[in-house]
Amino acid sequence: MSTSEKAGLPEDYVTGIEEIDRQHGNLIDLVGEARRTLHSDSSPARLGAVIRELLSYSIYHFETEERLMRQYGYAQAQPEDAELHIRQHRSFSQQVAKLQEEAAAHRQVDTTELIRFLLEWIDRHIRQTDRKLAGFILAERKP
Numbered sequence: 001m002s003t004s005e006k007a008g009l010p011e012d013y014v015t016g017i018e019e020i021d022r023q024h025g026n027l028i029d030l031v032g033e034a035r036r037t038l039h040s041d042s043s044p045a046r047l048g049a050v051i052r053e054l055l056s057y058s059i060y061h062f063e064t065e066e067r068l069m070r071q072y073g074y075a076q077a078q079p080e081d082a083e084l085h086i087r088q089h090r091s092f093s094q095q096v097a098k099l100q101e102e103a104a105a106h107r108q109v110d111t112t113e114l115i116r117f118l119l120e121w122i123d124r125h126i127r128q129t130d131r132k133l134a135g136f137i138l139a140e141r142k143p
């Protein structure tokens with residue numbers, strides 16, 4: 001896998017928006033950390049803490065992207081893309097919040113499935129949805 005020198009991200013993850021790329025790097029690191037942690041301890045308490053951290057960083061990251069959308073008038077220029085993008089953020093947060101509730105209720109959560117879900121969602125969302133937003137922002141930034 002070739003990576004970008006700067007963000008340490010796979011090449012097709014690089015959006016060209018520095019703030020977004022940095023946060024994506026952090027998010028992927030966090031998932032890797034979660035995988036290692038859960039490998040040695042998948043108790044409900046540990047799982048709850050891991051999911052809470054992931055959810056909190058994801059929400060922070062989504063807020064960054066949605067602030068950039070507002071700043072550049074994405075919803076006005078590309079209403080369908082903006083709507084789909086925000087819908088994907090909400091759906092992700094809801095799914096992770098649901099897992100958090102399951103962990104809190106001490107119900108069985110398949111941690112391998114959880115990590116796979118996170119990595120697949122991030123992969124699809126960055127390569128399709130975030131790169132589309134980034135392309136728009138970069139075009140707007142051109143003098």
Ligand SMILES: [Fe+2]
Pocket residue numbers: 062065085089125129130
């Ligand atoms: Fe996004």
